[in-house]
Amino acid sequence: MTDATLIARPVTTAQQVHDWLHQRILRGDLPPGARLSETDIAEQIGLSRQPVREAFIRLASDGLAEVRPQRGTYIGKISARAVLSARLIREAVESDLARMLADRDADLSTMEAELSVQDRANAQGDVAAFIASDDRFHQAMALAAGQAAVWQDLERLKSQMNRLRHMSMRVFDRSETIGQHRAILTALQARDADAAEAAVRAHLRQMLTELPQIAAAHPDYFTD
Amino acid sequence: MTDATLIARPVTTAQQVHDWLHQRILRGDLPPGARLSETDIAEQIGLSRQPVREAFIRLASDGLAEVRPQRGTYIGKISARAVLSARLIREAVESDLARMLADRDADLSTMEAELSVQDRANAQGDVAAFIASDDRFHQAMALAAGQAAVWQDLERLKSQMNRLRHMSMRVFDRSETIGQHRAILTALQARDADAAEAAVRAHLRQMLTELPQIAAAHPDYFTD
DNA sequence: TGCCCTTTACTTGTATGGAAGTATGGTATA
DNA sequence: TATACCATACTTCCATACAAGTAAAGGGCA
Structure with missing residues (x-):
């Protein structure tokens, strides 16, 4: 689960945001269909929207979120x-x-x-x-x-x-x-x-x- | 290969850049180990760095590229x-x-x-x-x-x-x-x-x- | 000549402002 | 009352500027 990456790669903020959300989704803290907001999460953790946005993109690649352009981002349903x-x-x-x-x-x-x-x-x-x-x-x-x-x-x-x-x-x-x-x-x-x-x-x-x-x-x- | 997406989702620029690079990598046009540059590609296709950057992130998720922060982005070796x-x-x-x-x-x-x-x-x-x-x-x-x-x-x-x-x-x-x-x-x-x-x-x-x-x-x- | 340090150029990372598109609620009209 | 239209408030998308960090070249020094 927590794939211990052997090489100690430098971890960016966007990376951390992604890992944090990833974990919350898998644990069910963020339920399927729930809405995500770049601005909300950015404010919540005191960052700009950019790293949050990039985290969303990676979550979508993982098949865990769905980014609908100009509409919103949602936790993917199972x-x-x-x-x-x-x-x-x-x-x-x-x-x-x-x-x-x-x-x-x-x-x-x-x-x-x-x-x-x-x-x-x-x-x-x-x-x-x-x-x-x-x-x-x-x-x-x-x-x-x-x-x-x-x-x-x-x-x-x-x-x-x-x-x-x-x-x-x-x-x-x-x-x-x-x-x-x-x-x-x-x-x-x-x-x-x-x-x-x-x-x-x-x-x-x-x-x-x-x-x-x-x-x-x-x-x-x-x-x- | 060309998975005909059934739902005609609106395609963003970043999406198109990703698909383009994805195809070029799989066809071998971009050889393993080659260097990618956000600015180069952005200029090449007349865009800002942002959509190109987001395409890189997705390529990394695909396991086809490696983004090394502050160092450079490279086509992943096989x-x-x-x-x-x-x-x-x-x-x-x-x-x-x-x-x-x-x-x-x-x-x-x-x-x-x-x-x-x-x-x-x-x-x-x-x-x-x-x-x-x-x-x-x-x-x-x-x-x-x-x-x-x-x-x-x-x-x-x-x-x-x-x-x-x-x-x-x-x-x-x-x-x-x-x-x-x-x-x-x-x-x-x-x-x-x-x-x-x-x-x-x-x-x-x-x-x-x-x-x-x-x-x-x-x-x-x-x-x- | 060889080594070390500094400078400089270049990379990606983050912040912010505005553009484009969508959904919603209100308002005027039939 | 029902409907069509429009203003408004959102969303994500893209552009731009700057920050942080890396690598490499060049100059000074032993």
Whole structure:
């Protein structure tokens, strides 16, 4: 999530504004469809409109905002199409990664550790902690397969899904999710590629049933 | 490639500048590592720096340029890592799409037609036409599977690969590529999911052998 | 001759003013 | 009362000026 950029690039004000808004959107603080205003935000943080404007442009590139010339800028609604597309891609890619992992003697300790974190977070009802650990679990799988760059690419696609999750997490019990994670890990430890692939696909298909429910509960947050 | 935007959104100047540069970069007119200058381009097309600057920001978001504050803006070099990552993702996703297609009675006429186009383009040595048709062939597969949004996502990831292809196409004979395309189509027509998946994977793994050769021939265009 | 420091030119970053376009509410008119 | 028109208050877009920082060339000095 917080992609620790290795090279310490000099960070501009516009960059910081972008990162700040990006985070707020993904966490759901800025709800889909909400209006953004260059002048409002500029005043709010004591800057001119220019860096704010440039932040907006980058948010639009991220697919998180929509700039309508001469009309206004709005937080993008969650595109069901984009969520389903990202889900399909994740299923295809992560099931391949799981197969690769099952065929080698990989280090699965990080994934193991995250499962414990998720147990605690679920017991304590700490939604944010659970989501963060969930991400790290999947990331760890990519890293164990030696595909850090792949995970970075997936993360870009995942942004729409992430906003969705912040809503769904408050609705669903996550013990089922943890069980699915454990099934994946067990299959990998057993070096059973077929079982691992099946577990990954089953896990990621969970969203197919959740998405319509969430969308029905928040119809104004979604677009097809 | 030229994603015909369905809604006729009002296009700003900055948007046009971005599209123009985007195309030039992907076609290789602006080589990796080349320097871009806000003022130069602004003068060149009779505008102020502002819209050009905003175009640069979006190119950076696309991963095609790098803005180094107070230092300069450069066309991004081709990241071997990004190419390999996109390739792995394509293989995983497109092999899944092929399986989906093999399991249904899909319309494969567009793919068939593109094969003829590729034959002609290869015979005439028309590199640009071949690349365009190659893209449409793969896009047609996604469309036939009812996954237009997935192809859009893949296209974003493909940008690094596309620049590579404009170089490789001048080096390699493409009849082998056409044969691989035909193998995919034949398997789909036979409704043989296993064969289709194998054909897709074999086709997309071709790049694993081509990338090192291209990189060796143009070492200054690449970064790891 | 070689090294260090200063100056200068050039880069992108930010601030501000006005231009162009849109939406809205009020007003005159039928 | 309903409708068409117009003034007004917004929005983002573009142009311009200046600020901050970088890099490189040139001069002074050992």
